[in-house]
Amino acid sequence: MDSDFVQTLWLTGKLATLTTIILLLLGLPLAYILAYKHFRLKPIVESLISMPMVLPPTVLGFYVLIAYSPQNAFGKFLESTLHVRLAFSFEGILVASIIFSMPFMIQPLVNGFELIPKSYREAAYTLGKSPFTTFLKVLMPNIRPSILTAVAMTFAHCIGEFGLVIMVGGNMPGETRVASVAIYDAVQQMDYATANRYSLILFLISLAILSLIYGFNGKKKRDVRN
Amino acid sequence: MVRKKEMLEIDVKRKMLTSEGVHTLHIKENIDAHELLCVFGRSGAGKTTLLRMIAGLTQPQEGYIAFNGTTWFDSKNKINVPPQKRNIGYMFQNYALFPNMNVEKNIIFGQKEENQDEIENLLTIFDLQTLRKQNPNKLSGGQKQRVALARALASHPSILLLDEPLSALDMEMRMSLQREINKAHEISNVLTILVTHDVDEVFALAHKVLLIENGKIAKCGTPGDVFSEETWARASRLLHEISILSDSLYG
Numbered sequence: 001m002d003s004d005f006v007q008t009l010w011l012t013g014k015l016a017t018l019t020t021i022i023l024l025l026l027g028l029p030l031a032y033i034l035a036y037k038h039f040r041l042k043p044i045v046e047s048l049i050s051m052p053m054v055l056p057p058t059v060l061g062f063y064v065l066i067a068y069s070p071q072n073a074f075g076k077f078l079e080s081t082l083h084v085r086l087a088f089s090f091e092g093i094l095v096a097s098i099i100f101s102m103p104f105m106i107q108p109l110v111n112g113f114e115l116i117p118k119s120y121r122e123a124a125y126t127l128g129k130s131p132f133t134t135f136l137k138v139l140m141p142n143i144r145p146s147i148l149t150a151v152a153m154t155f156a157h158c159i160g161e162f163g164l165v166i167m168v169g170g171n172m173p174g175e176t177r178v179a180s181v182a183i184y185d186a187v188q189q190m191d192y193a194t195a196n197r198y199s200l201i202l203f204l205i206s207l208a209i210l211s212l213i214y215g216f217n218g219k220k221k222r223d224v225r226n
Numbered sequence: 227m228v229r230k231k232e233m234l235e236i237d238v239k240r241k242m243l244t245s246e247g248v249h250t251l252h253i254k255e256n257i258d259a260h261e262l263l264c265v266f267g268r269s270g271a272g273k274t275t276l277l278r279m280i281a282g283l284t285q286p287q288e289g290y291i292a293f294n295g296t297t298w299f300d301s302k303n304k305i306n307v308p309p310q311k312r313n314i315g316y317m318f319q320n321y322a323l324f325p326n327m328n329v330e331k332n333i334i335f336g337q338k339e340e341n342q343d344e345i346e347n348l349l350t351i352f353d354l355q356t357l358r359k360q361n362p363n364k365l366s367g368g369q370k371q372r373v374a375l376a377r378a379l380a381s382h383p384s385i386l387l388l389d390e391p392l393s394a395l396d397m398e399m400r401m402s403l404q405r406e407i408n409k410a411h412e413i414s415n416v417l418t419i420l421v422t423h424d425v426d427e428v429f430a431l432a433h434k435v436l437l438i439e440n441g442k443i444a445k446c447g448t449p450g451d452v453f454s455e456e457t458w459a460r461a462s463r464l465l466h467e468i469s470i471l472s473d474s475l476y477g
Contacts, residue, residue: 119322125309126316127336142328
């Protein structure tokens with residue numbers, strides 16, 4: 001196996017893993033708020049989070065790229081104050097990927113929280129437990145299937161992301177070239193053998209992840225029925 | 227200084243949406259702190275809402291609630307003590323046992339500080355030793371209720387609130403669980419307030435009954451006082467219905 005191939009797969013895995021971990025940490029409190037709290041701007045927040053489901057990745061990619069540009073306020077701030085340049089870098093595709101995969105993490109978690117009977121939280125409160133203890137000891141363990149679905153969907157979606165990465169990160173080996181971009185690149189150069197190697201691996205990983213979710217959720221349903 | 231009598235003082239108002247439109251629930255009563263009290267009324271009368279207001283799970287629109295001289299809710303002074311600080315045991319209609327914990331863990335979760343001797347004691351009192359490692363989803367209604375009672379008592383509450391605990395059970399189970407509730411009250415000697423719409427249950431359990439009608443306390447007293455007329459009215463209605471039925475069948 002050549003080093004380019006390994007490097008690209010490693011980068012793909014790293015991007016998906018980091019995106020998933022960061023999104024899980026952000027997603028749990030955010031989904032809790034969306035499931036249980038009422039505030040006036042909630043529909044706007046919900047819509048913004050869900051936008052990547054309906055928008056072409058190129059639209060989001062385009063705006064993210066514009067935002068990263070040092071010629072604009074945000075990009076200038078990043079470069080002059082934090083000395084970070086996000087356009088065409090790994091950190092840049094990581095941030096974009098977090099934004100873009102957000103609905104895949106948030107929606108299953110919100111559904112999970114909403115399905116828990118309100119009386120569980122209330123029972124914990126009457127037993128003297130704080131909302132945080134209730135979150136850790138009662139809510140989190142009872143939405144485990146939703147957490148698994150959210151993590152697996154986010155990871156699988158990240159591995160397959162193409163449009164956004166090529167817009168924001170381009171095709172830099174070792175920095176922003178992930179498997180989906182490498183496939184496109186290989187096909188452009190009529191290197192079908194390489195394209196096939198990447199494609200087959202992405203195909204198998206996605207199949208394995210989805211089978212895991214369906215298998216687990218199917219078992220859960222059978223357990224509940226019996 | 228004269229020490230204030232131990233009691234739960236309630237004077238609360240809250241608008242309620244029912245099938246017959248909006249009406250105001252207004253409850254004003256002082257309840258002795260060691261009583262076993264039944265709250266009785268038709269469904270939608272506001273029984274559960276009253277229980278939830280005492281627990282701090284639902285906020286009254288105005289009024290006050292105080293227990294043994296400590297204010298829990300006061301709309302004028304904007305006081306609203308959260309449920310965590312009221313030290314209550316609440317048994318929900320669906321029991322709200324946590325499916326991620328077995329029977330024993332559910333009861334331990336109720337404790338403020340873990341005390342295994344007390345857990346063993348509660349498991350024995352409520353006859354749960356053989357079920358301690360069971361998942362709550364696998365239990366029968368009666369078993370769930372015993373776990374919920376044990377869990378509520380594990381927190382050493384000052385008030386035990388039971389929301390229609392016996393509604394979904396058969397006759398035999400009801401009798402045995404009425405005994406459990408009596409037992410729970412005897413062990414803890416704390417104010418126990420039980421919501422019901424079953425007259426038999428009131429007679430089997432209550433020292434005192436609070437009858438809610440049209441959003442207000444219609445009557446308050448011993449079961450005998452409150453139900454003498456009511457029971458007669460029900461009995462005569464029933465006789466009337468039987469005579470109509472027999473007329474239509476044989477007449």
